[in-house]
Amino acid sequence: MTVNRRYPDPDIVIVGGGLMGACLAWGLSQQGLRVCVLDEGDIALRASRANFALVWVQGKGVGFPAYTAWTKGAAGAWPGLAADLKSETGIDVGLDQPGGFTLCLSDRELQASVDALERLHNQPHAVAHPYEVLDHSQTKLRLPAIGPEVSGAIYCPLDGHVNSLRFFRALHAALKVRGVDYRPGHAVAAVEPKEGGFLLKGPWGEVRAPKVVLAAGLGNAHLASMVGLEAPMKPSRGQIIVTEKASPFLRYPVVTVRQTDEGGVMIGDSEEANGASLAIDHGISSVMADRAVRMFPILADLNVVRTWSAFRVMTLDSYPVYEQSQTCPGAFIAMAHSGVTLAPQHAYILARAIAAGAIPQDVSVFGTRRFHVPARA
Amino acid sequence: MFRRAPDRMRDQVTFTFDGNPIVAAAGDSVAAALLAAGIQACRTTPVSGAPRGPYCMMGVCFECLVRIDGVGNRQGCLVPVREGMKVETQKGSYALPAEAGQ
């Protein structure tokens, strides 16, 4: 086993080695910083391990137009990210952005989707994204495998997906190439501001650095207040079904059904606000499986090999939080549910901002101040 | 590569493997019936296309996957062979009906 790089005095410590932490670590190392990533062990909540791998624009940003822009920017920057990772690690992350569908199984469902998109586009300062509303036969032309119960669809040409496991692996390979000091099995119990920097402690010992980024997903909840930050979150449990590999049948990702480039079909995703445990709820699996079979009847005999549930990194209003601490400058927090879609923004823009020591104007809308002002109607 | 003890030649059933008729004993699993007929490889893998054949015969290795009566990826060692059953090599991943292809 080769000895991994160890910085006794890193310039910056990132707490969390999921998609957020890894993107930031990679970006910060490109800025010439000596980066140390402290990650948990093999068993942890790890929302990054349970994602649905969509690069998704459609419908994003109702009540928050800046988020539509941020997401559109991310989707546009993805080809560059994929190319950079490919050239640095040789790993193809399987980015495919042919546009994506929301399939509806009743006219009312279709109408609800259309209404939501209209709300998005009619709000003040709206940022538009292209979309088409399709009826059954128009949908059938592009998705021949749909069943008779599909009443229609929304199509957005900006949507796509990646192979999220290969993306995760590519990021970690890139961290190695860049000489990032990645330390798994280093869960952080405490962060203390100390002598103009930060001291991070855990059962494994301690590390000191002038800057720290909390990218610990759900773990941010207990770390944030230690350095004058906030991590306002709400519980959100999702469940996913994965099938065995099948021959290609789905050219485009559907928001609840996608076929990976390896052939497996992923079906999701549910949301519960009160799920306290990660035990699988077969009722939810049943609804998801039933809808998938009604959308694509040819999947009926396909074998399910796995179901799983995970807690999302869901902020109170479900939009990202990026912020520098006012009371402890040099401490940053970064958390977002859409760690795949937003990856290029985190790897490039946010990492540069953190390296520069200031969150720019257009990103600062994602600060926690928004939770403290009365909502504009 | 296997032969059957003469005392175990009981009620016979006939099924087909890739179109060829095979005589088996009632009660045989599909995988056992294939081994008795000298067939060692019953599938190719979805990853590399390598041939594979029954390995554990007790339902845990998923190497004896075959297509049975049109349904892919059935565990041959757990399905009893039946008269007239249509068994086929499982070629790579589960083949969805062709009309769905694009």
Add this chain to the structure above:
Amino acid sequence: MMVGVESAQIGRIDDLAGDYDVVVIGAGPSGLRAATTASEFGAQVLLVDENQTPGGQIYRSVLRAQEADRRRLGEDYWRGRAIAEAFLRSDAHYSPMTTAWSIVPFHGESGEIIGHEVGISAAGKTRLIRTKQIVLGTGALERPFPVPGWTLPGVMTAGAAQIALKASGLIPEGRVVIAGTGPLLYLLAAQLIDAGATISAVLDTTPKANWRKALRYLPEFLASPYAIKGMKLLCSVLRRTKVVRWVSSLSAEGEGALKEVVWRANGREQRVPADILLLHQGIVPNINFSNALGCEHEWDERQLAFRPRVDKWYRTSVPGIAITGDGAGIQGAEAAALQGALAGLGCAVRLGLIDIESGERRAAPLRSQLRKASRGRAFLEVLYRPAESFRIPQNPNTIVCRCEEISAGQIRSSVDAGAIGPNQMKVFLRTGMGPCQGRLCGLTVTELIANERGVGPNEVGYYRLRFPIKPLRLSELASLPQSEAAKAAVLADLADTHPPKNGRGERL
């Protein structure tokens, strides 16, 4: 409920009750005895099993066996008949050719676990069955034997050959090589020779050093019934075929199918043409259910495997879940049957069918028989401990995960890249994510990571497994009952657009 031998077998899972006192999974000696015993005390029992007839792997097809099978397979096999017949005489319901794929708890008002729902599937139909107590009799698996070429058609486990012999009277033909270590190796060789097979060679991979280490357990072994049986077996095999000892490396070669077996012994490489290679290096607990259930497990350094923690009634750390037989640690068929009886008795006590004092009184003789049955196992475990080089592949090209075709070298380099445990390894390489769900690579991946990191397997841990632990069709999953809350979780305020379903899941 009075159910005769014929009617005890439930033809379709639609005919099963929705609720049982006890559900037993697996019809090997432990499951059969657990079901029979619990039923004797008046519990409503359901036993589900994947095979066509009771017996598990050790007594596979024993009720269909004839005198010729008895001669081929021996008296130890034949003994399974009595256990299977006693079960069929009991009032327990029996659902053969049925796969249990999930167990999820259901909770009482204050959040405590008051029972479990078992997901079962047969002939394309699926149901959730409620029960107060569960006994897992899910037995053992062959320990992975990752050598170059072990994925070639023609290479099988020794257990597979034995199952083919028991279930269908199949006898390997052509050039047959048996390789590995453990008592089953010689038992199988003897059974196959008795059945008329020609064995080209038995390649014994037991390391020389094991003999010295096992010596201190020899007196206890000599006093056990294993000793005489073992010596007889060994002599019978040595007399009738070529046995190569001190085999230190092994590979299977061929394009598309096995052609040759290559090995190294006493510093010399040798090869023989072969049509069938049967591999065996012991068996390990099948922990897929107990792992997915979240039961606590521990690494057993002598058995080189994880096993669930159980108490004297074979209860796991999860209330209402017992595990018995080889699934709780390898002890053999005789011990498994006794453990099954104890677990069945434990269920009767917990269901209030007998009081704890009578339970203990009835358990005492079983426990003393169990101690007797376990004598001599220490010697076998130490002697037949598979060599490290056969558990932790040194050749980087050796396939470890057969489903995703991941090699030992890829796993080692991913440890270096930060995958410090099997679950991170899944993310890096997809190991264990194929249909076998890690059954054939789990222990190898754990030991490889441990080896690479220089720590113990206990620190590395095992895959965290997920339901369904056996594949089921998407349409079967779709047929399960759907609560309003479940619909709301998927569709939020559109839940009423999802067609209503009745309790069984068929659309109204």
